[in-house]
Amino acid sequence: MKQKIAVIIVAFLCAILLCTPALAASRVPEMELNVALRPDGSAHITQVWTTDTDEGTEFYLGCRDSGYLTITDFSVSDQNGPYVYVEDWDVDASFEEKANRCGILETGEGVELCWGISEYGENRYTIEYVLHDLVGSYSDADGFNHRFVDEMSFFPTDVALTIRNEDGTPLTDENCDIWAFGFDGQIQFEDGVIRAWSEAPLEGGAHMTVMVALEKGVLSPGRVVEDSFESVKERALEGSDYGDSEDAAWDDEPLTAGDVLLFAAIVLTPVLLILLLVALLVKVGKARRKKRMERVGYFRDAPNDGDLNVTYQLGRCSGLCEEDALLGAYLMRLISQGCLESTDDSIDAEPVRLRLSHGPQSGNVYDDALYTILEAAAGSDGVLDPNELERYCGQNYIPLSRFMESCERSGKQTLIRSGCLKGAVLDHDKDLTKKGQQELDEIYGLKHFLLDFSLIHERGVKEAVIWQDYMIYALILGIADKLEAQIQELYPDQLPQLNQYRRYVHYTGCYNGVMYGAYSREKLRRAPNRRAGGGGRVSFGGGGGFSGGGRGGIR
Incomplete structure (x- = not known):
């Protein structure tokens, strides 16, 4: 009798699972938003969604009217062309009836922008509309505090937002102030526009809310508000981590x-x-760490499938890497590939000048990005000087900042996608899953191997691997000097290669110190401007009093 009851229960649970929609499998890896501000305070908004779906019939995007917002000129297209606009959108229509069609559904809070999935699998949708009265005219400034991305039934992995003036007037820290709330990411001024981007998936109640205050005269908003923008700002900053505005x-x-x-x-x-x-x-x-390294044993290959960004993230959370290690590793890789060559082969040459000989051949986008930064710093003669590079990095903070943040974001997202993190936070090795711990053990194993390099007599290892890959990982793990001693003991007859290794370490240390030092000082200098609206890291809390918002997703 008990066995029969157990069978019935199992069958019932299976039936429930089989009947449950598989919407959780659908995802939106990328979401791009472009907001073009018009002189009257309205905005032409373009959203590009990269999706992968296997269930449902439509996407929907909610927008609360907040008492003054209206939407017109709504359109949708995908990789196959534009959709047909339907006046009376029917959420109960079939998959086929919604295919290649879009429409607006009125709700009690505002509207929902709807469009058919049209085709399961990977798709790229472009959604366009005009949002009227976004920017308000206040007594002391013009501006808005708007929720561009709200909670959804799926979690966008990468979200990037660009705000610009449609007429081309630059938006800079001289004519506007910026803040952002609700997600792990950054908001910055860049090339006359405002850019905000996520550094972790928008999950667990995350949202993208952006507040912008504009000087009078930049726009001429039609919506006039009998209040100050300062009151909007104060309400939005409540509960945020932007800090106190006044000194004690x-x-x-x-x-x-x-x-x-x-x-x-x-x-x-x-x-x-x-x-x-x-x-x-x-x-x-x-x-x-020493006990764990000895327990793990040796690992002879490049850890984490050769992804330096992943190795750095794992190294930082476990205390194996210093903060400046990643930039140094990429510099070492460019030097070892011959992309940067010294104008003087003497290891004692001061200052060390490096000539840009050729671009990276690795096909790695981060090698290319760093080389581009160095190319711009070198100028027309193609030769880098430490003092010249320090000035460039101090005056051009954004390119290097974007490079560093992109590397860190890539490493973290790779760990999330591969199931190595328990959540979206990576502050300690306790945040790693079992698979993540295995990836970390590869780094411990390589460090153990490099420290014992001469003891285990690895004479069968190819010289190319020794002089290139191993020295890069020795640098990122902070044991470059120890590896040098190991190589000298194991290969006493290979003095030219050893001297080459020493030069590479010397050049890398010099330029990494210059670049990361300038980057850190500028980052520290900009920190006090964060509350004042100068941009920087986003506050997860705060953002109250926002306009817009509204749930979205698949149904």
């Missing part, structure tokens, strides 16, 4: 000797305790 107030009374001693006792004592705790944690962390 100090009274004007002079400090006495007692005040100084009291300050020292209150402040310095906890600081000393914290330093002792940090030192203890560092020591424990080193011991734990």
